[in-house]
Each structure stands twice: as C-alpha cells, then as structure tokens.
Amino acid sequence: AQTVTQSQPEMSVQEAETVTLSCTYDTSESNYYLFWYKQPPSRQMILVIRQEAYKQQNATENRFSVNFQKAAKSFSLKISDSQLGDTAMYFCAFMKPGAGSYQLTFGKGTKLSVIP
Amino acid sequence: DVKVTQSSRYLVKRTGEKVFLECVQDMDHENMFWYRQDPGLGLRLIYFSYDVKMKEKGDIPEGYSVSREKKERFSLILESASTNQTSMYLCASSLSGTDASPLHFGNGTRLTVT
Numbered sequence: 001a002q003t004v005t006q007s008q009p010e011m012s013v014q015e016a017e018t019v020t021l022s023c024t025y026d027t028s029e030s031n032y033y034l035f036w037y038k039q040p041p042s043r044q045m046i047l048v049i050r051q052e053a054y055k056q057q058n059a060t061e062n063r064f065s066v067n068f069q070k071a072a073k074s075f076s077l078k079i080s081d082s083q084l085g086d087t088a089m090y091f092c093a094f095m096k097p098g099a100g101s102y103q104l105t106f107g108k109g110t111k112l113s114v115i116p
Numbered sequence: 117d118v119k120v121t122q123s124s125r126y127l128v129k130r131t132g133e134k135v136f137l138e139c140v141q142d143m144d145h146e147n148m149f150w151y152r153q154d155p156g157l158g159l160r161l162i163y164f165s166y167d168v169k170m171k172e173k174g175d176i177p178e179g180y181s182v183s184r185e186k187k188e189r190f191s192l193i194l195e196s197a198s199t200n201q202t203s204m205y206l207c208a209s210s211l212s213g214t215d216a217s218p219l220h221f222g223n224g225t226r227l228t229v230t
Binding site for chain 2: 044109
C-alpha cells in the first residue's frame with residue numbers, strides 16, 4: 001500500500017515571500033501520478049498542480065511549482081510571491097492508475113497561513 | 117466547469133438515526149467517491165464507484181454503505197449513526213480512462229451526531 005507523508009502540520013509565510021511545503025511518499029510502483037490539492041477555509045478542495053512520474057520535468061502552474069525527486073520519493077510544492085488567498089490546507093496525494101482503481105491516497109495536510 | 121453538489125452543508129442527527137448524504141455531479145463522470153475528513157487524519161476513502169450499481173470499499177467502510185442507481189448520483193448511507201461518525205464528508209468525481217484524471221470535489225457536508 002502507498003503512504004503519503006506531510007511532515008509540516010502548520011506553516012506560515014509573509015505575503016510576497018516564497019514557501020515550500022514538503023511531501024514524501026512510499027511506493028513500489030514505477031508509474032504513478034502526484035497531486036497537490038488546496039482547501040481554502042470555504043472548504044471546496046481544488047487541484048493546484050499535477051505531476052506524472054514518468055516526466056522528469058517539474059510541473060509548474062503560475063506561482064506554483066513542484067520539486068519532484070523520484071529516487072528520493074519526494075514531491076514538494078513551492079509557492080512564490082505568496083498571496084493572502086493562498087491561506088488554506090494543502091494536501092499532497094498519490095494516485096496509481098490502473099483499470100478500475102482510480103483513487104487517491106492523501107497525506108494529512110499542511111495548514112498554510114499567509115501573513116499580511 | 118465540473119460541478120459536484122452535496123445536498124447539505126450542515127447536518128445534525130441523533131445517535132441511531134439513518135442518515136443519507138447525497139452527491140450529484142453534472143459532467144457524466146464514471147467515478148465517484150466518498151471521503152471522510154478529520155483534523156490530523158487528512159482524507160480517508162470510505163467507498164467509491166466506477167459505474168452505476170458498482171461499488172468498492174475504501175479504507176474505512178465500516179458503518180457505511182453506498183448507493184449508485186444513476187450515473188450522476190452517489191449516496192452515502194449511515195445505517196445507524198454513531199457519535200464517532202461526526203465528521204466532514206467530501207464527495208468527489210472523476211473521469212475514467214487510461215490517464216489518471218484529477219478529482220473534482222463538492223463543498224462538503226459537516227455532519228454532527230449527538
């Protein structure tokens with residue numbers, strides 16, 4: 001079974017600064033997908049960024065980028081130029097694709113507070 | 117945009133009651149999921165479904181059942197609610213296929229069992 005570990009339960013960052021959220025995972029699979037989801041205080045979970053394990057290039061989505069280290073099984077999220085709207089719970093998630101088994105394994109989350 | 121709608125935002129029920137949590141998605145997604153979210157525990161999968169009338173147990177199915185009679189609707193049932201089922205419940209849906217597609221979540225239902 002896969003496990004996902006987020007070692008930082010809470011973090012804070014000053015507005016306009018950069019912050020990195022950590023995520024490690026454990027799997028014996030060679031092909032898989034990794035995700036970062038964001039859950040603002042209003043509660044709806046939304047996708048931030050997605051990485052496919054067979055792609056070496058790190059995914060980027062505007063101010064959000066990842067540092068994917070496959071050998072180390074590490075998948076950290078970097079938020080640049082932090083904004084107040086980035087305040088949220090952030091969940092790292094692992095997905096093993098396969099016939100009929102599209103399901104995510106989530107980490108326990110990191111609560112990020114952006115301080116004005 | 118995909119819309120996943122959960123029928124109730126907040127729900128208060130008594131111990132022993134039968135509880136239905138409803139979820140509807142409007143994008144013809146094959147896959148639907150029910151998660152439970154608790155502080156410090158993250159999201160845990162209760163049940164999921166690949167198609168109409170098909171269901172699979174997740175990590176914590178005990179005390180829950182599900183129903184999927186129509187493709188767009190996935191119901192979570194607590195046959196006899198207990199206080200340890202007080203939690204946030206999240207419904208999600210996704211497309212099927214060879215390429216893993218991300219989940220789209222509803223707003224959640226905060227259930228309190230007293």
